[in-house]
Amino acid sequence: MEELKGAIAVMGYGLAAIGPGIGIGLVVASAISAMARQPEAAGMVRTTMFLGIAFTEALALIGFVLFFIA
């Protein structure tokens, strides 16, 4: 089992990264189209975009930490 341990952790991190990857893509895509439609709101949209990215990214980062703990 010791031989398998590292490989399983890597796979677990890969799985944990799928959802946040899609999520961050959606957040940024919406932010870009919002900024293109209303350039004057770009500052506000950018702040909100970073917030959204930060919340979405949390899951991937927890997976990343578990990868080291495992």
Add this chain to the structure above:
Amino acid sequence: MEQLILASGACDPANDIICKPENVIELFQFEDNLFAIGPWGITRTVFLILLAMVIVVALLYFGLRKRSLNPSKFGVTIESLMGFVRDDIATGIIGPEGVKYYPWLLSLFLFVLVGNLFEVTPLINFPITSRMAIAGGLSLLTWVIFVFVGLKKNGFRYVGALVWPTTVPIALRPLVGLIEFVSTFFLRPLTLAVRLFANMVAGHLMLTLLLVSGWVFMSSVGEIGIRALIGIPWFVFGLGIYVFEIIVAVLQAYIITLLSAVYVESSIHIEH
């Protein structure tokens, strides 16, 4: 330098593809004291924390020493940083009463920024925020502040509105309340700390492993011959990551400050 020796010592360029110490945790631990003040031993990490503190205080002191109508370039830089935190983060997120939290947000932002930029500073090359004690301590401070502010501004209604949200159908209220309670009081500080910590750990690992591998392979060209070419892509990749890590360091300092402000805002205005 300790880390370079550590990472390169455990490496055999004739057989390995990349230099990697047995246990990567070694890259983040400095066991030996640099010097000791009485009973307190100062390790490299503690020394860097104190250094970051001194740098932040010195930046603010020398930036704002002469308040004149046409400040120096350095003064303008410091003032625009402060203005950014005050206008975009403190009052921009929390509202007019956010000025009260501006000193805390500014010191959080500058300390984390300096701590993160240690990662890409030559001869230091160690982000102090990649130790969970520091990231966790900072997020625990945020937790204490936003819970205290919520209880002070809204009294017991702060917890009441979280566990019994009146805007959702009554059948769902226990479930939503439970999720909200756990996410506010447990997941918020955890993710705030883990976000900063994990980004810095990942950056430090990538930089150390790639640059050390590149250096070890290229410097042992006499012994391994053509295999030394493996070092070139590692080194180029490492330099690319280096630029990327500068952006990450600034962005993570911004995000932890922004999220702290958002958490305080949600404690003040509980109706949404």
